[in-house]
Amino acid sequence: METARLTAPPTYAGRHRAVDHDAPRVAGYEVVGPLARGGSGTVWSATAPSGDPVAIKVVPATDADDALVELAVLGRITDPHLVRLHEAVALPSGEVALVLDHLPGGTVGSVVRARGHLAAGEVVTVLSPIASTLARLHAAGVVHGDVSPDNVLLDLDGRPFLADLGVARIAGERSAEARGTEGFVAPEVVLGAVPTAASDVHALGALAWFCLTGDAPDLAGVRVRLGDLVPGLPGALVEAVEGALRLRPEGRPGADELALALFESAPAEPLLLAGGGDDVSLLTRRIRAAARAEAVGGTSGRAGWAGRLGRVGWVALRHRLARTRTWAGAAVAVVAVVSLAVAAVSWVGGLGESEPSSAPRASQASSRSPAPAPDLRLVADAPVRDPVGLVRALAAARADAWATGIAARLVEVDAPGSPALARDTEVLAGVQRARQRYVGLTFVVREASVVGEDADVVTVRARIDTGAHVVRGPRGDEPRPATSAAPVLLDLVRTGSGWRVRDVRSA
Template sequence: MPGHRVESVLGRGASGTVWQGRDAMGQAVAIKVAHEVGWLADEDATRTEAHVLMAVRHEHLVTLRDVVAMADGRVALVFDLVIGASVRSTVSARGRLRPGETVTVVTPMCEAVEALHGAGGLHGDISPSNVMLTADGKPLLLDLGAARLAGASPDAPIHGTEGFLAPEVRQGFAPTEASDVFSLGALAWFCLTGNGAPDTMLRLDPEVIRSHVGSQLAEVIGACIDPDPARRPSAPEAARLFYEAAPAEAVEVVVGADQASALTHRIRAEAADEAAAAAPEATPGWWRVSRARRSWSGRSAGAAALFAVLVGVVVVALAAGVVSALSRATASETVRPAGSEGSSRPSVVIGKGVTPGPGTSATPTPSPASPTATSGVEALLRQVDAPRTSPQDLIQALSDRRAEALVRRDPGRLAGVDERSSPAHAADVAVIARLRAAEARWEGLSLEVAHAAVVSAEGAGSVVRARVDWTAYTLVSAGERVERPAATGEVLDFTLVRGSEGWRIAAVSAPAS
């Protein structure tokens, strides 16, 4: 791609593939390459819009860096890489956010949209998949690739997410600033309920709204999702109304199984909890920012909010909303036990039949493997057509290896699991470091690849779609034992690459279709 080096796949969506790459200065970027020629129909108009949108700068808006024409006629969009977890995955894992957390998410989104509107732009796809929470809880609005200039041709393609599109847009009218405000209200509705706004052309009774979202934010949400665009507040007015409706509080962020490696989420969550218990409190800088209209005060000593954040390198595949997250943990002032209210079932599993030895030494001594079993796994991993002929066995073999590396906290074993220098490998190395620091281990954990099927197989690259389930297991830490339940995993796409030593995992993402 002109001016950029494309590295590893981060995710695939219906309209394109997202890659991690480097720009001409060597800076890490996210690159979405469209599947088809003509994905952005009018190249001149698109470039005009892109230059306007690239000029918009806001602390809660992820930057669209460039629009690059490819030699084959396709278009590539270049974004900053984002470290975080989507609002969709967080709410999906927890069920809903508290009103104060919703204020923390939605108020800055209103401000970011205000900046976009001020430059003459419209977003067009404000949805939970396009809002990310960084390691320090800062919300960011993504996907300027779906944005457009106000007054653009009504025939231009409309990108949007069901449940977050204004009723007039669903009827075929061109998006306006008011339709973005509807999406902001629908985002708040989702934070509080786990669902998008009701699909209706009728104005909802205030009592109906309160019955769904509660009393604190009912009035502002009702105003934002009013079916009459003229009755909705502007973006800056919505920001004020949300901020004044309830005290803002830090968000408990949870990465869902649709956003990270299907084999490491639970380990990373446990590592985050255990490491956070002894970690000093570090107030995120963005919470200390004062503004003319409002002041973000940060996590005060009296705040009851949990701030256990499990995050990763995340890229949204624009309209498709597909993401790939490779998780890391940050410190928390309060730790909620995994089985307490607000927690969710494990998103990910770690190994089949792997039980670490007693104690919490940094690298327990592994038991010798059966030579026959080892040679069989090696043969499978080196088999050129394994993703096509034996997808379930292949994912199981890689799952077992990753489980052993993580349970034994041995980064050297990751060479047999992850593609070297891939985001998956870097993330797993970081997880092992945190596991050692937390002095935690898992016992009796087994995983089962319930089913797997090849999605695509092209040369040295393949995608296998699989579901991984896991048994009950025990978390051992600081002399205490906590039982964890068995659960069913999510269906995910495993991007595999074949090197000189066989097949390895390069990325894991939600299914593209």
């Protein structure tokens, strides 16, 4: 990988080894400097081609599972308090660069460490929306696994965003490693249990305790009562935090219940950021934030902050929290879909798996030239110039991703945030959990032609057959015959990294 002279901070947080990394070179982005190292990668500040600031997280190739989950979650879940994924770029080294929102307000951890603790109303402002976001992740079958002070980021108005989904896991996945930040890991996980939604709730309770006291809580039975440690706290807030920290997982509330309990425990207050000694800028930000809140729909307290906390009213949040309870079945459905889709090999809905096919084949005219054939994914008019060659290039990239099991490589074929990326990553997660590999499978593009253009989307009708292959897993090898596939419609979009698949539909 071509690198710059910038070097990341010297240590990793979380479960990874301390490793020095040079700044990556990501096409179109200017890397400014290191921000931090987290549980699932090194984070750099950068400038996008538009001039906007972004954060680039570089995930090592050895942590492909982490990238898999992060791409899957950020590709299919939209939430106002979840860090947004702009683009993912595979690097020559096998690493992947995730281009994310840059949140310049720092982390909850940095604010608490600078100020000592937060007020009760500030805790409501920060953690109630984060609890709501966790509830949505849980409903989609995802456990975060590392809810901690430095994984809640802030914008300059003090609005919170949950980050570092690279250490998350799909519900039901087992691992020999207990992951998380010391002091915020649920006791059952410390003892070897699989992280669950209940352990995320415990971590959020520990985060609330940290915000109110400046320290992580001791274990139940050893720690003093929160109300005794911090006199004057609202009783409802103490009850909500203590409930989340119950020793037995079944005794804890759901994340949706905790979100509502926190919100109703005290009037929300704007979060005062800590930023060096620049008190003037902090005060200015707070005045601007209060003015915006007043314009949105209130003069102070909850009414003024309703518009800022989630860009929707808190009344809407109440309805969303109520609906979240009905989403529990969605998690089961997601796991079931993944399990059923593992056996599919055709490129209908993004459910094929393969070993690497040959490199993208060029047209006959370019093959006679001594110069290497261009990557058609980078050619602006490729869908019109050579639709077969373009589809072959995308199929080859997809085959490589499935062969290696590295989710990062899906960014070479699927568009960021697309239905295709969401399906591919979900199914690949199921394949990895089943410890299966698809050996000898190739995609053969029989035909491809443009059948429609709509705004930025070009639709190509293609027929992509699959060759004979072997499914290799714990139970041995299972031969699969070659199949002829029905035509499909590929919706292609041109991203900053070239042509990518947005969706796959039956023709």
